[in-house]
Structure formats: structure tokens, C-alpha cells
Amino acid sequence: MQYQRQRKTVLEHIMTSKNIRESELLKRQDYLVVQANDLAKAFGNLTTFQHKILDWCFSYVQQNDKPEQLYYTNAGDIIKHLGLTDGGFNYRRIVKAFKALNEKTAIYMVTEKSDGKTGLLMTSLFDHIEVVEDGSIEFSFHRLVSPYVFQLKERYYSFKLSELSQARSKYTLALMKLWNANSHNNRKDTVVIDASLEEWENWFLGADEDGKPKQWPAGRFFSKCLKTAIDELKELYPDVVVNHTVKRAGRKTAGYIVTIGRTKMLEGITLN
Structure with a gap:
């Protein structure tokens, strides 16, 4: 019935x-x-x-x-x-x-x-x-x-639909959501996203048809994915400053640290 x-x-x-x-x-x-x-x-x-x-x-x-x-x-x-x-x-x-x-x-x-x-x-x-x-x-x-x-309390992120629709790249959409997720829905605070290359690739690239995580060379991933997302995020939010640094294991790229925040809040923050 x-x-x-x-x-x-x-x-x-x-x-x-x-x-x-x-x-x-x-x-x-x-x-x-x-x-x-x-x-x-x-x-x-x-x-x-x-x-x-x-x-x-x-x-x-x-x-x-x-x-x-x-x-x-x-x-x-x-x-x-x-x-x-x-x-x-x-x-x-x-x-x-x-x-x-x-x-x-x-x-x-x-x-x-x-x-x-x-x-x-x-x-x-x-x-x-x-x-x-x-x-x-x-x-x-x-x-x-x-x-x-439906989890809307301690661990959730949200963006207005009209904001998300402005993004041209799927990588920008991924970075926007990571930004809000790590800020606990308060994008006025400075956010530091510290992750391995594999984690970034998981967020941005997903998996292939067999469920195997996609992996790109670090240089290609940065230029095609992360840099694209950072550049467009700056364009969409002119009052936001986005910095990044490369985490290395010897000569290899191990991951990236991306810092997102307002100009005044980023003063004094140094990434090693």
C-alpha cells in the first residue's frame, strides 16, 4: 500500500x-x-x-x-x-x-x-x-x-548549487569540496590539505573500470589536475589565496600540501 x-x-x-x-x-x-x-x-x-x-x-x-x-x-x-x-x-x-x-x-x-x-x-x-x-x-x-x-552534523561539507555550477573543471569541483570538507563548513578559516600523491589521485582521478585506482606521473597530475583546480579556484574566489608545496621522498614527488585561506589569515604561515 x-x-x-x-x-x-x-x-x-x-x-x-x-x-x-x-x-x-x-x-x-x-x-x-x-x-x-x-x-x-x-x-x-x-x-x-x-x-x-x-x-x-x-x-x-x-x-x-x-x-x-x-x-x-x-x-x-x-x-x-x-x-x-x-x-x-x-x-x-x-x-x-x-x-x-x-x-x-x-x-x-x-x-x-x-x-x-x-x-x-x-x-x-x-x-x-x-x-x-x-x-x-x-x-x-x-x-x-x-x-x-544524510550525515549533516560533525562530518559534512556543503556548497551552494549555484557556486558549484560555475566550475568548468571536475578537478576544481573536487578541490572546492575538499576545501569545505577540511574547513568543517567554515570557509573563513585557513585550510591546509596535506595528502600523499596517491590520495590526491584518488580524489581527482578515481578508479578505472576494474576498480583499480588511476595513477598518473606526478608532473602530469600536477599540470593537468591540481594546477588547473588551483588556478580556477583563484578565478572563482578572487579574495582567496591558494598556496601549494611539494612533498618529496628523495627525488620523487610523495604528495602535495595545499593551503587555502583569506589573505590576512595566511600571513605568517610557512610551508616547509
């Missing part, structure tokens, strides 16, 4: 989805996108466009949502939000992005059984995604992953 009621709600939404007012869309762009920090490194293999669609999905999350919560959106609103031309090409592009999200958001969790044995739980971010021919879209997160998605 509950499922039937949910399906009725979906039908009602589809019938009214074309009547969404422009002002309602503008309000959505100021909703906070919320992700649990534990999910931050899971989506490095997504493209920039796929990241923006995922950010749109996360923007629907509210503090009191239930694990079985259903969310409703439509392709028309996404097209307007991203500033795309309304037409069949971009509609198909959005559908393909949702298909990729369904295929590329595998989640792995370590479990411990009552007898003390350890297991590996393999699941996905989404429970389901349904796209209807009129552009209506229904989705829900997997019940086992929902606790991480």
Missing part, C-alpha cells in the same frame, strides 16, 4: 512537473549541496558534467530525510540551471549522465559480522533512477549508503 501511495505521488509529480515556475528554479540554485565526507573520494571517475548532475541530486537532500526517500526532478530544470539550450540534444545528454551515475557510483564498505568476521559490502550510491519520456526524473539513494548521504 505504501508503495502504491509513492507511485501515486510520482504520477502527480509528472502531471505538474511542466508547471514549475522560474522563481522556484532560482530558489533551488541556492539550496546547499550536502555530501558525507566519506563519499568525497568515491566519484573521481566522473566527468565534469556528471559531477554537476550528481551535485543537483545531492541538493535535494534534507536533514530529516528517510533512507527510503524518493526525490523528483525534471530535465527541463537541469537544462535551465546549467544554462543549456532547451532541446533534444541536451535532454539526451542529461539522460546519458544519469545512466553514467548509475554505472559509475559503486560504493564499497567494510563490514563486521556478529562472529567477528570482516566482509566487503559492494553496493551503489543510487537505489534507482527512473527517467520518463516527458523529462520527469525520480531517484533514490541506496538505503545502506543513505546514512552517509
Whole structure:
């Protein structure tokens, strides 16, 4: 019976989805996108466009949502939000992005059984995604992953959807979220992100189709990924200063330290 009621709600939404007012869309762009920090490194293999669609999905999350919560959106609103031309090409592009999200958001969790044995739980971010021919879209997160998605207290990060949509590079999106995650949602403080090369690659590049972490030569990773993200972050936030230093093990690059903060707050900080 509950499922039937949910399906009725979906039908009602589809019938009214074309009547969404422009002002309602503008309000959505100021909703906070919320992700649990534990999910931050899971989506490095997504493209920039796929990241923006995922950010749109996360923007629907509210503090009191239930694990079985259903969310409703439509392709028309996404097209307007991203500033795309309304037409069949971009509609198909959005559908393909949702298909990729369904295929590329595998989640792995370590479990411990009552007898003390350890297991590996393999699941996905989404429970389901349904796209209807009129552009209506229904989705829900997997019940086992929902606790991480809904985690809004001690460990979470958030950005306004309108801010995230301005980023051109997926690497910038990754750095923006790392910035907020490490600042505990207070970007007025100076943040120091100290990580190994492998950790940076995990955040920015993700894994290949076999689940193996992608690895690039350090020089290529810095020029194509980290430098791109730092440069665009400076462009998006002119009042922010971003410094970096290379961690070395002998002659090899072992990692990077990135410091992000306001000019006055960075005075006196020295990176060795």
C-alpha cells in the first residue's frame, strides 16, 4: 500500500512537473549541496558534467530525510540551471549522465559480522533512477549508503548549487569540496590539505573500470589536475589565496600540501 501511495505521488509529480515556475528554479540554485565526507573520494571517475548532475541530486537532500526517500526532478530544470539550450540534444545528454551515475557510483564498505568476521559490502550510491519520456526524473539513494548521504552534523561539507555550477573543471569541483570538507563548513578559516600523491589521485582521478585506482606521473597530475583546480579556484574566489608545496621522498614527488585561506589569515604561515 505504501508503495502504491509513492507511485501515486510520482504520477502527480509528472502531471505538474511542466508547471514549475522560474522563481522556484532560482530558489533551488541556492539550496546547499550536502555530501558525507566519506563519499568525497568515491566519484573521481566522473566527468565534469556528471559531477554537476550528481551535485543537483545531492541538493535535494534534507536533514530529516528517510533512507527510503524518493526525490523528483525534471530535465527541463537541469537544462535551465546549467544554462543549456532547451532541446533534444541536451535532454539526451542529461539522460546519458544519469545512466553514467548509475554505472559509475559503486560504493564499497567494510563490514563486521556478529562472529567477528570482516566482509566487503559492494553496493551503489543510487537505489534507482527512473527517467520518463516527458523529462520527469525520480531517484533514490541506496538505503545502506543513505546514512552517509544524510550525515549533516560533525562530518559534512556543503556548497551552494549555484557556486558549484560555475566550475568548468571536475578537478576544481573536487578541490572546492575538499576545501569545505577540511574547513568543517567554515570557509573563513585557513585550510591546509596535506595528502600523499596517491590520495590526491584518488580524489581527482578515481578508479578505472576494474576498480583499480588511476595513477598518473606526478608532473602530469600536477599540470593537468591540481594546477588547473588551483588556478580556477583563484578565478572563482578572487579574495582567496591558494598556496601549494611539494612533498618529496628523495627525488620523487610523495604528495602535495595545499593551503587555502583569506589573505590576512595566511600571513605568517610557512610551508616547509
